[in-house]
């Protein structure tokens with residue numbers, strides 16, 4: 267009747283070796299025995315038998331206690347008509363790659379409440395490898411014109427991450443704002459340096475972790491704009507066959523505007539100088555001619571009296587006599603230089 271035995275059974279599971287400990291403790295009635303565990307990625311199913319039933323057991327309390335925690339993080343009730351977790355009232359979810367102790371406790375009615383009865387059974391097993399959950403976005407620890415260094419943290423999984431894939435894409439922020447092809451880089455650690463990037467482009471970086479079970483979901487992206495390059499950058503960009511327009515797009519327009527402004531300014535300066543000198547000549551003509559006339563009226567008169575007057579002198583004499591002011595003289599018969607004088611004034 268009294269049988270005390272312990273046996274350890276090692277089950278080789280698909281990817282993780284899990285330990286199944288079947289424990290049969292001393293009991294007289296309502297003994298849970300033949301407890302078998304069936305580990306999955308997020309659940310450890312169990313089946314058992316009830317030895318020496320008294321008929322008092324109304325249901326079983328099945329609990330899953332993670333290794334090192336000590337208290338059950340998941341549990342369910344199984345009607346006594348069934349002896350499997352497939353009949354759980356609530357089907358729990360467990361962490362993958364985690365060692366759990368599974369306990370099946372028979373329950374009986376003790377008055378108005380339920381009490382433990384009979385002899386429970388326990389066994390332990392690891393949940394299987396699962397794909398990792400999405401991690402947090404990577405952090406940019408350094409950025410250059412054609413490379414970045416990223417770091418990130420391991421996603422919340424107890425499974426071993428075998429490698430990380432950084433998926434990146436970008437949009438050029440100059441020229442035709444081309445969308446850059448989606449690329450990936452691999453790393454076995456939680457940091458990577460990605461080279462071969464296009465300068466001054468808005469990149470997005472997402473990290474995908476992989477366990478032996480496969481790749482998980484990508485993290486949210488981190489955006490990062492690569493720096494502009496040195497002086498050779500523009501030359502190289504313009505020489506790049508994939509770049510159909512120059513950098514930056516507004517540069518040619520600015521150059522054109524500046525060029526036009528400089529050209530117009532130079533033209534006006536030259537014109538101004540030309541007009542200035544012409545005005546000087548014109549002014550000297552305008553002023554000196556009457557001045558001469560005024561300075562040497564005696565000569566004119568003398569010549570006038572002598573009857574040896576040239577046509578020009580005759581004109582001056584006539585004008586000075588007709589108009590009192592010497593400045594009105596050119597208005598009556600403006601010399602060609604004076605037109606430029608007026609132009610200069612208008613300008």
Ligand SMILES: *[C@@H]1O[C@H](CO)[C@@H](O)[C@H](O)[C@H]1NC(C)=O
Nearest residue numbers: 324343344345346347348355
């Ligand atoms: C347990 O099983 C009995 C009959 O076997 C049934 O009447 C009862 O509703 C079941 N309880 C639950 C919670 O499934």
Ligand SMILES: *[C@@H]1O[C@H](CO)[C@@H](O)[C@H](O)[C@H]1NC(C)=O
Nearest residue numbers: 437439468469470489490491
């Ligand atoms: C980069 O692209 C993202 C997504 O389109 C956008 O939210 C972000 O503002 C961009 N960054 C810059 C600097 O343009």
Ligand SMILES: *[C@@H]1O[C@H](CO)[C@@H](O)[C@H](O)[C@H]1NC(C)=O
Nearest residue numbers: 428429452476477478480481
């Ligand atoms: C990363 O790990 C996954 C899962 O084992 C594998 O399929 C993939 O080939 C690995 N990638 C690299 C680059 O090693």
Ligand SMILES: *[C@@H]1O[C@H](CO)[C@@H](O)[C@H](O)[C@H]1NC(C)=O
Nearest residue numbers: 498501502503504505506507
């Ligand atoms: C343009 O690029 C090609 C190859 O990338 C190089 O051989 C050539 O010297 C470049 N020309 C100029 C003007 O930079």
